[in-house]
Amino acid sequence: MDDDEDEKKEDYKKLQEEVMAAKPKAGVRVGPPQIERAPRALWCFSLKNPIRKFCIALSENKPFEYFILVTILATCFSLGMNTPYPNNDSDDRNKFLEEIEVIFMVIFTVECFSAIIAKGF
Secondary structure, eight states: OHHHHHHHHHHHHHHHHHHHHHSOOTTOOOSSOOOOOOSEETTTEETTOHHHHHHHHHHTOHHHHHHHHHHHHHHHHHHHHOOOOGGGOOOHHHHHHHHHHHHHHHHHHHHHHHHHHHHOO
C-alpha cells in the first residue's frame, strides 16, 4: 500500500511541476493572438478613430455574431416559406415576408459595413 501511495505522490508532484512550468511568465500576454489590422479603413478611418473602434468592438462581440447567425437562419426560413405564384400574384404571407426581407437586408448591410470598417479595406 505504501508503494502505491508513494507513486501517487510522486506522480502528483511531477504533474504539479509540469503545470507550474507551463504557466506563463509575468508580462507574457495570455489569450487570443492580436489581430493584424490595416492602418486605415476606406482610406479615412484610422485605428484610433472612434467609429472604427466601435465597429471593431461590434464585429468581435459574441452576442452580435450569434445575432447574425440567428438572422441568417430566419432568412433561410422566410425564403423557404415564400410561395411563388404565376403572373406576380401574391398573398398576405408573401407580402409580409417581403416586408421582413427589407429588415434582413438592413441588418446584413450594417453587419457588412461594420466588418469592412473594422477589418480595413
